[in-house]
Amino acid sequence: MSGVGVGTTLLRQLGDLKRLRDARGPGSLADRAFVRGWRRLVQGADFERIALEETARALVATRLAGVDGSVLRRAGLERAEALEVLERAFDAALEVGGPELGDTEDLRAVLPQLVDDADDAEDDRDRVPPFVLALVDQPRAGATHPSTPRIIVEPPESHGDHCFVTAAYSALIAPRHGVARGDAFVVAMAHHLPNGDLPDAGYAGEVLLGEHYLRILDALEQRSLEQLPAELAGRLRILLPQRETAETPVGRVFNAADVLDRVLQVHHHARAAAFTASQALEDLDIVHPGTVQTYQLGVLADAGLGIR
Template identity: 70%
Template sequence: MTATPTTTSGGTGAGSSAAGDGPVVPPSSLQVYRELGDLKRLRDARGEGSLADRAFVRSWRTLLADPSPAAVQRLALRETAHALAAARLAGVDAGVLALAGLSRQERLEVLRRAFDAVTSTAEGGLGDLVDLRAALDPDPLDEALLPAEPGFVRALVRQPRAGATHPVRPRIVVEPPESHGDHCFATAVYSALVAPRHGVPRGEAFLVALAHHLPNGDLPDAGFGGEVLLGEHYLPVLAALEERSLAQLPAAVAQRLRELLPQRELADNPVGRVFNTADVLDRVLQVHHHARAAGFTADQALDDLDIVHPGAVQQFQLRVLAEAGIP
C-alpha cells in the first residue's frame, strides 16, 4: 500500500516539507489537535460509542472494501477532512444535512465552513491542507454497502485504555476511560496531518496508526506497569496476539501491515517518526484533557464560552440568574 511521495503540495499529501524546516507540531496547531481529540468524547443518537469509535470501525470497513494504495490514500484524506469538520460540527455531518433537506452544494459549504473555522486557528501550523479540504464529501457514505469489520475491530472499541500506570505505583484511574478504537482513530488522524512533514503519504501514516493496537483485540490493557511486569513474556505475548488479529484480515492486507508495523517501533525512519509524533501527542493530550476537566469552573462556561448565548433573550436569561442568586 505504499504510495510514491510527491513533491507537489496538495497532491498525495506527502509534500516537500522536511522535518528540519521547523517544529513538526508547532504550538499554534495544538488547539486543532485538542479539538480532534474531543471526537473521542462526542456522541450522538445515531450510533453506539463516540464519533471516533464509529469512525474507527468505518475506516476498517472501508479499508476492507478496497485495500489498494490509492483507496487507502482516499480513506485517509476523507476521514481526516471530515474529522476536522466534526471538531466543530460534532455529529452534524453530510447525512444529517441531507436529511434536513440541504442541497449538495449547501452541504459542501457547511462542511468547508467548519473545516476552515478549526484549521484557521493553527495559523498555518498544519501545513498545506489543500488535499484535505478537497476531500470533504457532501454525499453521505452508504455504510450498508461496506463489508463487515473483523472481530478485533469491535473488540478494540470495547477494550478500555489503561491510562497512567506504573510498575511500583498505584494507577491513576480516570473516568470515563477512552477505548482503543478512540485512541487508534485519533492517532491515525494526527498521523495523517503530520505525515507530509516527513515525506510519508497520508494514507500510509493513517493505516499504521489505525492498526497499531492489534494485540489489544485480545489483550486487556495494563499499561506501562503491566508491560514491565510481563517482563520477558511481553514481546512474545504481543507477537502472538497481533498474529491472531492479522489472521482475521485478507492476506494482502495482513502482509502489508507486517511490513509497515515494525517501522513504528523506532524513530529512525519516516514512518516511525510520524507515528511516534502522533502517538505521544494523543497520549499526553488525553492526560491534559482529564486535568482540564477536573479543574473546570462555572466561570469558564459563563465568561469564556458564553453558555448564556448572545441573542434576543440573553439579557432576560442573565436577569433570571442574577435574581436567583446564581453567579
C-alpha cells in the same frame, strides 16, 4: 526535532472527538470513525483515500460534531449548500492549525465526497473483523506504573478512540516528513492490534509481564492479522514494524502522533477536573447571546447562579 508542524490547539480539538456522541450510532465519533475506517480497509479501499476522507471528516467535526453531509441533506439542504457548510467548518478548524501545517488542499478536495456519504454506524459494525469491535470496547489503561497505585480517570478512552485520533494526527503530520498520508494513517489505525485480545494494563503491565511481553504482543497481533484479507495483512506486516523506531520517516510520524495523543489525553483529564461554572458562563457564553439572553441572565442572578 520532531517537526510536527501542527498547533496543539487543533490536535486537542481533534482529540475531543473521543468525547462527542450523537444518536446515529454507538460510541464516540472517534470510535465510529475507527470502525468505519476498518470497514473500508477490509473492503480494499485505497489507503490514501481513506486517510484523506476520514481526516477531513474529523476536521469538520471539530466544529460541527455529528452534523455531517448526510444530516444536512436530510435536513433539506441542496448539495451545494451542504458543501458550503462543510467547507466553512473545515476552514474554521484549520485557522487554529498553526502556520506550519502546510498544504491541505488535498484534504479540502475530498469534502464533496463527504456530502454524498452516508454514516451508517450500525451497518459498519456488521462488516468489520472481531478485533475492531473488541478495540472499541477495550478501555485504555491510562497512566500506570508498577510501583504506584493506578490513577483512575473517568470515563476511560477506548483503543478505538486512541487509534483513530492518532491516525488523524499522523495524516496531518505525514507530508512534513515526506510520508504518504495513507501509510501514516493506517499504521496508527493498526498499532494496537494485540489489544483486541489483551486487556490494557499500561506501563505497569509491560514491566511486570517482563520477558514474556514481546512474545505475547507478537502472538496476539498475529491473531488479529489473521482476521484480515491476505493482501491487507501482508501490507500491514511490512508497515507495522516501523512503529517501533524513530529512525524511519513513518516511525517518526507515528511516534510523534502517538505521544501527542497520550499526553493531550492526560491534559484533557486535568482540564476537566479544574473546570468551573464561571468558565461556562463567562468564557464559553453558555447563556448564548440572543433575544432572551438578558432575561435568562436575570433568572440566574435571582437564583444565585449568575456571574460573580
